[in-house]
Amino acid sequence: MAVHSTAAFASPELCNKTLQGSLLPTANTCFKPREGFLCLNRSLSRYASPQRHRNLSSVVVAATDTEVSEDVKTEGTKTDDFLTRIYRLPSMQSMIDPQPFTISSVDEGGVKDWHPATVLSVVEVAAGVRRIVIEAEISREMVSIENAYTAAGRLAQLKVNGGTVVKVVASSPPFSLRANEPVLVKARGDIPSGMTKQAQYYLSVKHPLELLVYEAETPQVFSLKEGDEVELGPFNFDGLDLRPVMFLTRYPTLLFFASGKGIAIAKAIIEARDNDVGSMNLGRRVDIRLFYWSPDPSKVLFKDKFEVWENEKLKVRPAVGALEGQDWDGHVGTFMSLWDDDDIEYDPSTTGVIVCVDSMAKAEVDKLLADAGIPEKQFCKGDLSAAGITKLVSAWHLSAGNIGAHILPVKDLL
Structure with a gap:
């Protein structure tokens, strides 16, 4: 069986048709897709029986409203109003499009370090810089949580044509817990009375992974084309320790400073959905700002995202070092002059910095x-040199239906 995007089965009879829906309540949907997803959890053992699972057809679920009835659309509008009254705080849930993922049953599986990945798209974002999206295997039955992409700043390890291992920074958020929820339910092994537990099949979860690739650093990855095959290995134990600024009430003001490939890491944190993996719950903070510096306008990355972020709570403050004869209507100068030119009002004791x-x-x-008087204990700092980013060791635990993570700096373990 295959489930595409963020909805799932509502009944066994739906296995032979295409469904439409989304886990997120919008003006075009209500909670029915979500109920369908929960129904999958309750009914998974029925699909797992050896008599049935071999005959299941692929079920593709896209996040559109093609098959949503008018009464559901009306109900969905009311649901939005209800949620607004309940939460009373802005949310980053609608900041980016839900990332589609595909779940399918396969006969062979098991945890491995390296998995094949297909290049889905290649976009040139600046001279010598490309945004490459690959289809990554993320199923917990295939990829151990220690090797998974669970924290912004962890570097993807790739092999092109069986060559040497290269490391590339990811610019998309860590993979959502929801993508692995059916896998974890299956792994828990709940079955109806009278059935015998036995390995029947594996669940493969394919999820898009966005990489920021520099030609000067990894030319073999930079030269990839749509449809090419690569090998994706473990994400190395690098990442940003975000614990110092995790508390919402203690640090309602959160500042990002980014330059070079650091904008990819900032983007991954910014676009992580509230209450999900890698999330800083930005929608529930009071003031969030991104101070982003580039040498010249041609090297400013993700300009198409600025307006989207601005429409939410994030205030983007870009700057360039020099115009180089190019058009630019933003700040020209350094981080220091950009900071002095900004209208921010902050309390140093309640300001977190990434x-x-x-x-x-x-x-x-x-x-x-x-000079700003912000205590160093409120910083989350990454080293973007060739050696990588702040070295961390991750201590993970996997519970029935839940994933938890505790990230510990190496120095705390010595």
Whole structure:
């Protein structure tokens, strides 16, 4: 069986048709797709019986309203109003389109370090920089949680044509827990009375993974074309330790400083959905700002995202070092001058900072934050040098139907 996007089965009879829906309540949907997803959890053992699972057809569920009736659309509008009154706080849930994923049954599986991945799209975002999306295997039956993409800043390890291992920074959020929920329900092994537990099949979960690739650093990955095959290995034990600024009430103001490939890490954190893996729950904070510096306008990445982020709660403050004869209506200068030119009002004791800058900007940002009076214990800083990002060791536990993570710096374990 295959489930595409964020909805699932409502009954066994639906296995031979195409469904439409989304887990997120919008003006075009209500909670019915979500109920269908929960129904999958309750009914999974029925699909797992050896008499039935071999005959299941693929079920593709797209996040559109093609088959949503008019009464559901009306009900969905009322649901939105209800949610607004209940939560009373902005949410980042609608900031980005729900990332589609596909769940399918396969006969062979098991945890492996390396899995094949297909290139889905290649987009040139700047001279010598491309955004490459690959289809990654993320099923917990195939990829151990220690090797999975669970924290912004962890580097994807790739092999092209069986060559040497190269590391590339991911610019999409860590994979949602929801994509693996059916896998975890199956792994829990709940079955009806009278059935015998036995391995029947594996669930494969394919999820898009967006990579920011520089030609100068990884030319073999940069040259990939749509449809090419690569090998995706374990995400190495790198990442940003976000615990110092995790508390919403203690740090209602959250500042991002990004330059170079650090903008990819900032994007991954910004676009993580509230209450999901890698999320900082930005929609529930008071003031969130991104200070982003590039050498010149041609090297400003993800410009198409700025307006989307601005429409939510994030305030984007881009700057360039020099115009180089190009059009630019933003700030021209350094991080320091950009900070001085901004209208931010903040309390140093309640301001958290996430720093994702390259080595050239590190000293300047350190001085800026020291002058701003923000205590260093409220920083989350990443080293974007060739050596990688802040080394961390992750201690994970997997419970029945839930995933938890505790990220510990190496120095705390020595």
